[in-house]
Amino acid sequence: MVYVYLSMKKNTSISFSILSLCMVLASCGNQQGKPQNQQMADNHYCYVPSDSLLGRQYLDRKILMSIDSIKPNGQLLNDTTNMVLIKGGVFDMGADMPQDASGMPATALPQPDEYPKHPVQVSDFYMDTHEVTVKQFLDFVNATGYKTVAEYDVDWEELKKQLPPGTPKPSEDVLKAGALLFHYAPKGTPKDNLGNWWSFVHGVNWKNPDGKHPKLDSILNFPVTQVSWYDALAYAKWANKRLPTEAEFEYAMRAGNNNTMYPWGDNRVTDIAKQGNFLQGEFPYENTAQDGFINLAPAKAFPPNGYGLYDIAGNVWEWTMDWYGADYYENLKKNGQVAINPKGPAETNEVYNSQAINKVVRGGSFLCNDNWCSGYRNARRMRLSPDSGMQHLGFRCVRDVR
Numbered sequence: 001m002v003y004v005y006l007s008m009k010k011n012t013s014i015s016f017s018i019l020s021l022c023m024v025l026a027s028c029g030n031q032q033g034k035p036q037n038q039q040m041a042d043n044h045y046c047y048v049p050s051d052s053l054l055g056r057q058y059l060d061r062k063i064l065m066s067i068d069s070i071k072p073n074g075q076l077l078n079d080t081t082n083m084v085l086i087k088g089g090v091f092d093m094g095a096d097m098p099q100d101a102s103g104m105p106a107t108a109l110p111q112p113d114e115y116p117k118h119p120v121q122v123s124d125f126y127m128d129t130h131e132v133t134v135k136q137f138l139d140f141v142n143a144t145g146y147k148t149v150a151e152y153d154v155d156w157e158e159l160k161k162q163l164p165p166g167t168p169k170p171s172e173d174v175l176k177a178g179a180l181l182f183h184y185a186p187k188g189t190p191k192d193n194l195g196n197w198w199s200f201v202h203g204v205n206w207k208n209p210d211g212k213h214p215k216l217d218s219i220l221n222f223p224v225t226q227v228s229w230y231d232a233l234a235y236a237k238w239a240n241k242r243l244p245t246e247a248e249f250e251y252a253m254r255a256g257n258n259n260t261m262y263p264w265g266d267n268r269v270t271d272i273a274k275q276g277n278f279l280q281g282e283f284p285y286e287n288t289a290q291d292g293f294i295n296l297a298p299a300k301a302f303p304p305n306g307y308g309l310y311d312i313a314g315n316v317w318e319w320t321m322d323w324y325g326a327d328y329y330e331n332l333k334k335n336g337q338v339a340i341n342p343k344g345p346a347e348t349n350e351v352y353n354s355q356a357i358n359k360v361v362r363g364g365s366f367l368c369n370d371n372w373c374s375g376y377r378n379a380r381r382m383r384l385s386p387d388s389g390m391q392h393l394g395f396r397c398v399r400d401v402r
């Protein structure tokens with residue numbers, strides 16, 4: 001069983017299950033027993049299954065093999081068009097409290113998994129200046145014939161391996177291909193069940209991200225959504241790039257500003273206008289769209305941060321490479337050294353459900369506001385099962401400097 005997790009309120013997280021495929025990570029070079037900084041310095045990423053895969057027990061070999069078979073686009077091998085070089089450095093990763101938190105709801109402030117703040121060093125890297133668009137993803141699909149996870153019916157033989165023995169097979173209809181769609185809930189609907197505003201809808205995928213079958217030509221400049229972590233990994237391999245680590249994402253989001261709450265500094269999101277595509281109003285009941293967009297915005301519709309990165313806060317959440325570990329920061333901090341290029345824990349770890357298998361997503365979406373997820377905060381962490389596609393989730397890529 002695969003679970004979707006979105007923590008929403010301080011100390012709370014709500015889950016609901018969807019039926020879909022299983023999960024993977026492709027990170028190489030786990031070196032248990034070495035000092036943290038040495039271990040991190042030696043690590044590197046790869047895309048192919050190997051005996052040294054970090055967290056391999058979570059991996060779906062079939063999907064990984066399919067990704068492995070994708071040939072990188074030769075024309076993109078060294079292409080850094082629409083990428084920005086981010087100079088590496090050391091920063092304090094994790095929770096930032098505002099000088100004045102008066103009137104701010106708990107949901108707008110650091111969550112337990114953002115602590116403790118700890119020193120991290122990242123190396124130089126290139127990062128896409130904007131979220132990967134439908135056009136870019138279309139080019140990838142046209143070149144490779146790749147099919148996203150949401151375009152496959154669920155394989156019951158695979159799925160049942162992850163379920164308690166004796167779990168009955170659901171109806172065929174439930175196992176049909178699809179992804180998660182958001183819908184506003186009537187005012188007063190309890191906020192304790194994600195199923196009140198997220199629904200698994202058959203036929204939804206990256207070409208039909210909102211279930212309304214838009215003409216593909218009309219959404220080419222919008223970020224691609226309804227893509228799983230696998231799909232993002234597959235695109236990255238074709239583009240000769242990779243997904244950012246959680247640390248790289250936060251470092252890039254901060255844009256050199258030390259210990260500020262947001263990419264633009266410390267001004268509250270309610271005090272500023274149009275820093276990103278967020279939600280105005282009360283989630284999940286209404287959205288006044290004062291920023292001009294009730295749902296997705298085209299890529300680059302808002303000003304970039306100090307590193308030239310558009311929509312690094314808001315519009316769509318973005319996949320990172322790392323497994324989610326609720327206690328990962330604590331473990332790094334215990335080590336007492338600067339963590340060099342940390343790449344997440346070897347085992348995914350979720351305090352609310354020990355069965356959860358989650359990758360980190362970052363940056364918030366058009367559904368974030370201070371009364372809900374505040375995902376536009378630099379330190380805000382969110383997580384999701386790697387096989388899930390959602391209407392407010394996409395990705396961007398990075399590339400090592402060689």
Ligand SMILES: [Ca+2]
Nearest residue numbers: 277278291293
């Ligand atoms: Ca908006």
Ligand SMILES: [Ca+2]
Nearest residue numbers: 311314316363
């Ligand atoms: Ca974003």
